[in-house]
Amino acid sequence: MKNLLKIYNPIKLNLLYKYRNLSYKIHKVSYYKFYCKCNINKEFLEFIDFIEHIRISHNIKDINLDLLNKIIPNYNKKKFGVKFYWGLHCTCGNSFTSSLCNADLIIKDGKITLLRLYKLYCIKCKKIADFKYKNILDKYLEERVLQKLIYKQYKDVFSKYDQNKDYKELLEGHKPELCEKCRLSKSGHCWED
Ligand SMILES: [Zn+2]
Ligand SMILES: [Zn+2]
Ligand SMILES: [Zn+2]
Numbered sequence: 001m002k003n004l005l006k007i008y009n010p011i012k013l014n015l016l017y018k019y020r021n022l023s024y025k026i027h028k029v030s031y032y033k034f035y036c037k038c039n040i041n042k043e044f045l046e047f048i049d050f051i052e053h054i055r056i057s058h059n060i061k062d063i064n065l066d067l068l069n070k071i072i073p074n075y076n077k078k079k080f081g082v083k084f085y086w087g088l089h090c091t092c093g094n095s096f097t098s099s100l101c102n103a104d105l106i107i108k109d110g111k112i113t114l115l116r117l118y119k120l121y122c123i124k125c126k127k128i129a130d131f132k133y134k135n136i137l138d139k140y141l142e143e144r145v146l147q148k149l150i151y152k153q154y155k156d157v158f159s160k161y162d163q164n165k166d167y168k169e170l171l172e173g174h175k176p177e178l179c180e181k182c183r184l185s186k187s188g189h190c191w192e193d
Contacts (some may be wrong), residue, residue, distance in 0.1 A: 031086050031097075031133075032140050034147065037161040047143040054150060058157050068146050071153055073110045080105045082144045083191070086137060088129040090122035096129070100174045102181040102190055105145050112142045118181040118190070126178075 033043045034050040038057070044050040048065075055063050082103045089095045102118040117137075122129045131137055151158045174191070176182035181190035 031084075032136060034143070037151065037158060047146070050147065058154070060150075060154055060157065063150065068149060071149055072107055072112065075107045075149060075152070076110070078107050079115070080107075080145045080148055082141055082148075084140070084144065087132040088120055088122075089132055090125060090127055090129040092122060092125040092127065094122050094124045094129075096123065098174070098179075100179070100191060101131070102179075103141050105141060107145075112145045114138060114141060118179065118184075120180070121178040123175070123178060 033045060034047055035043055036050065036053055036057075042053075044053060051063055051065070054060050082105060084101050084103070085097065085099055086101045087095065087097045098120050101120065104115040104118075106113055106115050117131065119128045121127065174182075176188055176190070179190055182188060185192065
């Protein structure tokens with residue numbers, strides 16, 4: 001079950017985040033993007049675009065938001081770890097992006113609830129930094145859980161994209177000493193969880 005939470009292996013993650021950094025520099029605004037595990041180079045600006053991709057490219061014709069909402073209660077009490085890319089700012093004035101942020105969410109009473117947003121520390125002053133655009137982030141994390149639900153619900157379609165696992169590669173630019181999740185991980189590396 002734990003493996004299902006790992007959508008991408010770190011090498012792919014590395015490429016993914018390089019790509020996201022690049023695209024962030026170009027667009028200068030949006031962290032809010034979705035990728036399908038079948039092709040991490042193709043980005044979807046909205047969750048609904050991702051759903052459309054699932055419908056067309058993976059031939060799951062009946063998929064839509066209503067159906068997903070009906071699926072949610074089937075996974076009651078299930079926890080999901082989400083890894084994502086986001087922007088942060090610190091009271092010292094430092095603004096930065098992290099290629100590897102972590103959150104835990106849970107399905108409870110038919111709803112997706114944020115359990116924990118792991119802290120990241122500012123590289124300049126070592127204080128805890130704040131995540132930007134908190135309400136966009138909350139929605140984004142919920143949709144990332146919905147994305148995982150799709151992969152679980154349609155395992156037969158997506159399991160073939162999970163085979164290649166290699167956790168040795170270090171994520172470029174991610175500093176374990178500045179990441180709460182790394183500090184809490186047995187391995188000392190949040191990407192191995
Ligand atoms: Zn796909
Ligand atoms: Zn700072
Ligand atoms: Zn970490």
